[in-house]
Amino acid sequence: MNIVHLNGLRAVEATGRLGSLKAAAEELGVTIGAVSQQIIKTEQQLDRIFFERGPRGLVLTPAGESLMPRLKGGFDLLDQAVASARQRDEKILTISVAPVFAARWLVPRLDRFALTHPDISLRIDATTKLANLETSDVDIGIRVGTGEWPGLRIEPLLAQEVFPVCAPAIAETLREPADILQCGAVIDARSMFSWETWLRTVGLSGAQMKVRHVFNEASLCIDAAIAGQGVMLAWQTLAGDALIEGRLKAPFRVRAKTGFGHYFVTSPTRRETTVVAAFKAFVRDEIERSMRQIDGPR
Template sequence: MKNLNVIHLNGLRAVEATGRLGSLQAAADELGVTIGAVSQQIIKTEKQLGRTLFERSPRGLVASDFGERFLPRLKAGFELLDQAVGAARKRDEGILTISVAPVFAARWLVARLDRFAEQHPGIQLRIDATTTLANIETSDVDIGIRVGRGDWPGVHAELLLAQEVFPVCSPAMASQMREPADILRFPAVIDAHAMFSWDVWLREVGLSGHRMGERHVFNEASICLDAAIAGQGPMLAWQTLASDSLLAGRLIAPFRIRAKTGFGHYFVTAPDRRETATVRAFKQWVRTEIDDSMKRLEGL
């Protein structure tokens, strides 16, 4: 393979993409670079080969006589490389690696994993609990579940559940509340890393301009929930965070009014990766469990 030592592979990629796609713009889009960069790579490659690959014309680039013979062989070579890389990255479909936020894992997902194992005994789950959005394209993560607006770059985001927020508190504290304004009498437990504030819910119930007092501030929503359970103050929670504690009676939602935040829970996958049967099974299971949780929550 000594012939490859005198040619830059990036240049060959630019030549192959341009010849296959028919334009500099299309090649630039596929390679994630500028048109100028593609053009410069082609010029360098032509110099290294000592051959003209494309003729410049008013209609753009047209393959030269040599290019007509060279491009099919170059395309075949890159197809073999693509297949080799694909085989190397092929995952064991019996193992599913999931990236989720720690609070979602601890407060909703983990308690339900036995049911997934019963329904899909041939699938082993690996849970990567992290607040960092994994690089789905290059990591070993098969699927993520994240909260946001679904506009993360470089991923395919599929809405799972629109986020709604509402106050929760201990049963003893809830017994002292009759109408939304009553909550202003109680200093709140605050999640310092929340993507929303109490203003979202106060505005929904006609209390714009009012502020909640603060009792404790934590940097983790799960700890805030424990503080609310302990009677230390109301917390502004969302469905997956609080559902199990509400269903168990450890917490009460004193008012049925919820406010949308504009955020949601999303499945996050690589945009160009084939969706495996394992991923489909997990997504369907999560959707079924979410639907069941939300129906039970509505019944309270």
């Protein structure tokens, strides 16, 4: 260890585990070039080649394949040692959520949580990456998916449904589902589902929407829809508050199931603290409240 830098070993381990320099650079928070240089330096220090460099990227050599399990095990032990050394303050709750869920649904409701739990401080980790709940300081995550995250405790929160939303002025022009085909659509380029999901539900399978704008963030799509720039295929927690406040309208009551849902995710090996239980109860109550408001007269 006196002749090999720890950062170099981290670069080798991350690249071997994730399968690419790009993925390793994103995890380590450095550039692809920095990861490559760290690997080269480590190979020189140990006089071994761990990756073959070819047109399809990096492939582990026999020396790399032999090293990887030991290297991964070593970093796992370091992670566990650091986690166990931390003093967990059970009055501080760290929550991992997607940025769009945090901005559009969770954050506007945190004042109500603070009123009933003034002794609890919240830390919001807004990210699309699922944290390692065994070794990080994240206490609970809220994620959207099919609920298939091996090694985690999964609790369903809300089945995800999608439906068109638009500004009130546009909604007034829509009488039946086919009318929406004449509207410009605001598209979320990173969405896990397309307009076909809803169109199929209303008997318009195969019909094509007129694309007006494309954004790489769902939150921007909502802003564009509120501004009257087109119709968006949204879901409950994304568009809920704008619907409740009247800034958006859902012109049709038909909602399409996506097979996805919102879930609580927690570590199966950590005991559930009273703080985590309080937050989960709060979120469930708020979900029920907002869904009742959305389902009311429109």
